[in-house]
Amino acid sequence: MPEEVLAVRGLGKTFPGVRALDGVDLTLHAGEVHALIGENGAGKSTLIKLLTGVYRPDEGTIVFEGREVSFATPLEAQKAGISTIYQEVNLIPLLSVARNLFLGREPRNRFGVLDMARMNREAEETLATYGVRVDVRRPLRTLGVGAQQMVALARAVATDARIVIMDEPTSSLEPREVETLFSVIRRLRDAGIAVVYVSHRLDELYAVCSTVTVLRDGRRVHHGTLAELDRLQLVSTMLGRDLGEVRTEGLTKFTGDHSAATDEPVLEAKELTAKHQLHGVSVSIRPGEVVGLGGLLGSGRTETAKAIAGALPLGSGSVTVAGVPLRAGSTPAAIRAGISLLPEDRKSEGIVPGLSVRENIALAVLPRLSRFGLVSEVKVDSIVDTFIKRLRIKASSPQQKVGELSGGNQQKVLLARWLAMNPKVLLLDEPTRGIDVGAKAEVQKLVDELAADGLGVLLISSDLEELIEGSDRVVVLKDGAVVGELSGDDVTEDNLMRAIAGSDNLQGVAADG
Amino acid sequence: MAELALRTPTLDKDRVLQWLQKYGVYAGVAVLLVVNIAITPHFLSAENFRTQAVQVAPVIIVALGMALVIGTEGVDLSVGAVMALSASVVALYLGYGLLPALLVVALFAAGVGLANGALVAFIGVQPIVATLALMVGGRGLALVLLPQLEDLRNPTLASLGSGDVLGFPYLILVAAVLALIVAFVVRRTTFGRQLLAIGDSRPAAQLAGLPVRRVLIIVYVVSALLAAVAGVLATARLQASDPTSLGNLMELSAITAVVVGGTPLTGGRVNIAGTVAGAVLIQLLTATLIKHDLPPSWTQIAQAVVIVAAVYAARGRGKR
Numbered sequence: 001m002p003e004e005v006l007a008v009r010g011l012g013k014t015f016p017g018v019r020a021l022d023g024v025d026l027t028l029h030a031g032e033v034h035a036l037i038g039e040n041g042a043g044k045s046t047l048i049k050l051l052t053g054v055y056r057p058d059e060g061t062i063v064f065e066g067r068e069v070s071f072a073t074p075l076e077a078q079k080a081g082i083s084t085i086y087q088e089v090n091l092i093p094l095l096s097v098a099r100n101l102f103l104g105r106e107p108r109n110r111f112g113v114l115d116m117a118r119m120n121r122e123a124e125e126t127l128a129t130y131g132v133r134v135d136v137r138r139p140l141r142t143l144g145v146g147a148q149q150m151v152a153l154a155r156a157v158a159t160d161a162r163i164v165i166m167d168e169p170t171s172s173l174e175p176r177e178v179e180t181l182f183s184v185i186r187r188l189r190d191a192g193i194a195v196v197y198v199s200h201r202l203d204e205l206y207a208v209c210s211t212v213t214v215l216r217d218g219r220r221v222h223h224g225t226l227a228e229l230d231r232l233q234l235v236s237t238m239l240g241r242d243l244g245e246v247r248t249e250g251l252t253k254f255t256g257d258h259s260a261a262t263d264e265p266v267l268e269a270k271e272l273t274a275k276h277q278l279h280g281v282s283v284s285i286r287p288g289e290v291v292g293l294g295g296l297l298g299s300g301r302t303e304t305a306k307a308i309a310g311a312l313p314l315g316s317g318s319v320t321v322a323g324v325p326l327r328a329g330s331t332p333a334a335i336r337a338g339i340s341l342l343p344e345d346r347k348s349e350g351i352v353p354g355l356s357v358r359e360n361i362a363l364a365v366l367p368r369l370s371r372f373g374l375v376s377e378v379k380v381d382s383i384v385d386t387f388i389k390r391l392r393i394k395a396s397s398p399q400q401k402v403g404e405l406s407g408g409n410q411q412k413v414l415l416a417r418w419l420a421m422n423p424k425v426l427l428l429d430e431p432t433r434g435i436d437v438g439a440k441a442e443v444q445k446l447v448d449e450l451a452a453d454g455l456g457v458l459l460i461s462s463d464l465e466e467l468i469e470g471s472d473r474v475v476v477l478k479d480g481a482v483v484g485e486l487s488g489d490d491v492t493e494d495n496l497m498r499a500i501a502g503s504d505n506l507q508g509v510a511a512d513g
Numbered sequence: 514m515a516e517l518a519l520r521t522p523t524l525d526k527d528r529v530l531q532w533l534q535k536y537g538v539y540a541g542v543a544v545l546l547v548v549n550i551a552i553t554p555h556f557l558s559a560e561n562f563r564t565q566a567v568q569v570a571p572v573i574i575v576a577l578g579m580a581l582v583i584g585t586e587g588v589d590l591s592v593g594a595v596m597a598l599s600a601s602v603v604a605l606y607l608g609y610g611l612l613p614a615l616l617v618v619a620l621f622a623a624g625v626g627l628a629n630g631a632l633v634a635f636i637g638v639q640p641i642v643a644t645l646a647l648m649v650g651g652r653g654l655a656l657v658l659l660p661q662l663e664d665l666r667n668p669t670l671a672s673l674g675s676g677d678v679l680g681f682p683y684l685i686l687v688a689a690v691l692a693l694i695v696a697f698v699v700r701r702t703t704f705g706r707q708l709l710a711i712g713d714s715r716p717a718a719q720l721a722g723l724p725v726r727r728v729l730i731i732v733y734v735v736s737a738l739l740a741a742v743a744g745v746l747a748t749a750r751l752q753a754s755d756p757t758s759l760g761n762l763m764e765l766s767a768i769t770a771v772v773v774g775g776t777p778l779t780g781g782r783v784n785i786a787g788t789v790a791g792a793v794l795i796q797l798l799t800a801t802l803i804k805h806d807l808p809p810s811w812t813q814i815a816q817a818v819v820i821v822a823a824v825y826a827a828r829g830r831g832k833r
Contacts, residue, residue, distance in 0.1 A: 224536060311720055331719060332724065351718045363718075374703075377701075
């Protein structure tokens with residue numbers, strides 16, 4: 001067994017109201033590429049931040065190279081030999097590539113002045129080994145994101161790192177750049193450096209990682225050799241579904257759509273493409289139909305919803321509502337056409353926290369309740385009243401600030417905001433996340449009722465049960481592309497997980513069907 | 514019992530802070546009025562009322578626009594420069610008559626507002642940076658147009674600056690009417706509601722389909738136009754165009770009035786009555802110190818104390 005570089009025991013961290021990490025262990029050996037995975041809120045970023053000195057642990061120990069450590073700042077961790085590469089490159093965009101590479105350890109000549117020639121020469125040599133061939137005197141920002149990431153990586157390695165933590169390093173890379181990254185990771189491994197690799201792309205994990213830790217709800221739920229788990233097992237561990245259940249149900253055929261509705265689709269999204277995020281996603285929804293979007297975090301579910309709502313710049317693709325094509329990339333145009341989006345991030349993209357329940361409900365519909373720019377308070381009151389009653393919104397009064405309401409009631413206020421617009425299509429991104437059980441049931445019931453009234457609904461949920469029971473049809477995304485579609489009796493947990501895992505047997509079956 | 518005793522002090526402190534946040538500025542104005550009536554000779558005279566009113570009017574007018582901009586989580590540093598610019602332009606075009614001159618002033622001001630708004634709304638420049646550019650450039654342009662002080666001889670303009678109705682100078686009447694209009698816009702119009710929503714949460718406003726860019730641009734144009742009105746009125750009062758010093762530090766006076774008046778710098782809320790009271794408070798404070806022969810530097814220190822007090826009171830609300 002190679003030397004143990006890191007031994008984390010019983011690490012715990014509590015934020016107000018949230019147990020972010022609960023007694024987590026992690027062991028890293030030299031030359032190990034370790035996959036760290038888990039869904040949103042599982043505790044991955046908290047763990048990374050504890051390891052790199054961004055947060056201090058509430059309990060537990062971190063033993064690094066045989067000594068117990070407690071980093072006060074990220075810089076300390078970096079100096080000790082734990083380097084982190086974030087999704088966003090954290091270098092200085094205006095300095096030259098070479099300066100960035102040598103930041104803080106610049107070569108100097110005997111007069112103590114920067115030795116630019118030597119720096120540039122060495123930078124060029126170093127970067128060439130990472131497949132980056134650029135003029136190192138250029139400002140860093142003139143490089144592509146992938147190349148910038150390579151510079152960050154080269155810098156991390158050059159600073160004598162013993163552990164390199166990569167937080168979704170490929171999220172903005174081209175396939176060719178991903179290949180280069182992998183070869184770099186393999187070289188790090190051979191040099192005895194331990195790598196922690198965070199990604200939601202299963203293919204990548206199996207391509208480079210040897211061991212795995214799965215976190216769920218702040219706890220470690222699995223650790224071991226990655227090869228011992230197939231994709232399906234990995235996904236079910238991550239999502240916390242019973243594996244036995246999945247196994248016994250066995251293979252089910254994926255078939256085409258057999259609900260014989262003759263209605264024309266109310267929404268048709270075709271070949272939505274956005275750089276690094278969506279690769280030709282097509283979805284159609286008929287009136288009265290609830291279409292689920294399945295997939296792991298980062299599979300492009302939220303992006304698809306945002307693209308349809310005009311809130312994501314598209315490379316190509318089209319959206320039509322009731323047969324009428326929509327101007328791309330315009331939220332107001334999408335809303336006028338009858339598309340309503342309840343965003344995933346309710347607190348920062350949904351509610352306007354400082355305004356009252358009344359103002360929040362009336363926000364989008366306001367121009368329709370106004371004449372010559374003057375708001376008709378009577379009309380606002382009547383609409384607000386109607387929806388507070390219909391959705392059973394619990395607030396001390398319509399004047400109460402939305403920020404003070406419970407999550408469930410905030411979500412209802414948002415629903416009211418959009419229902420007031422008489423939409424044709426409702427896009428619900430995680431509509432029940434973070435709201436209590438009672439409100440959850442109410443929101444789910446409401447979605448059913450709305451669909452029964454003829455609305456087309458797109459439902460995104462990480463809660464598999466909700467997705468399966470709520471949807472008539474589920475479109476499964478992976479890495480920004482549609483990889484499967486389930487409808488009718490085939491909408492089962494088993495099938496869904498197989499599709500999400502993108503396991504080989506699925507592809508076989510899909511080819512048959 | 515023990516529990517109650519423990520909890521009471523914090524409750525009281527919170528309540529005091531809340532009360533201060535809501536009514537502190539009015540209480541401050543009331544206290545200064547009472548103190549001055551008691552100790553300052555000739556404070557309760559028509560002459561003094563006139564002086565104070567004429568001095569505070571331009572600050573109120575500029576602060577109204579500033580309140581709107583701050584309501585969108587922005588700030589407009591260019592208002593003083595716009596005042597100077599309007600003074601220059603009035604002087605240059607007065608030969609064609611007052612009305613044409615005022616129209617050209619409005620055009621220049623709208624241009625500055627458009628530039629501010631476009632930088633903020635389309636290019637995404639931080640408001641403080643965007644308006645800083647026009648704060649410097651605007652005054653530069655004003656001085657290019659009119660390099661030195663110029664006396665203006667236009668009877669209409671002069672009467673605008675010095676006339677009154679029933680003892681109320683035109684200046685303060687204009688300020689009052691504008692304050693009522695702006696308060697109405699904030700409370701009762703679609704535009705006002707949209708402005709507050711954008712200030713509170715820009716991403717949410719965007720996803721709700723609000724015309725974010727249009728609202729931002731209009732807000733900056735309105736701010737510039739109000740600054741131009743203030744510039745013209747101040748010029749009328751002086752009966753001279755003085756692009757070198759007119760509106761100097763006006764942006765800071767206006768921001769102070771807005772903040773002291775209970776409008777948070779974080780956007781999403783605009784308090785027009787408070788803004789007017791804030792301007793009056795600063796004016797009275799300055800007047801009090803001057804009338805009692807304290808050096809002008811004391812005024813600045815007193816202003817600083819008021820600002821800190823206002824920010825402290827606002828802190829309590831922000832935490833809730």
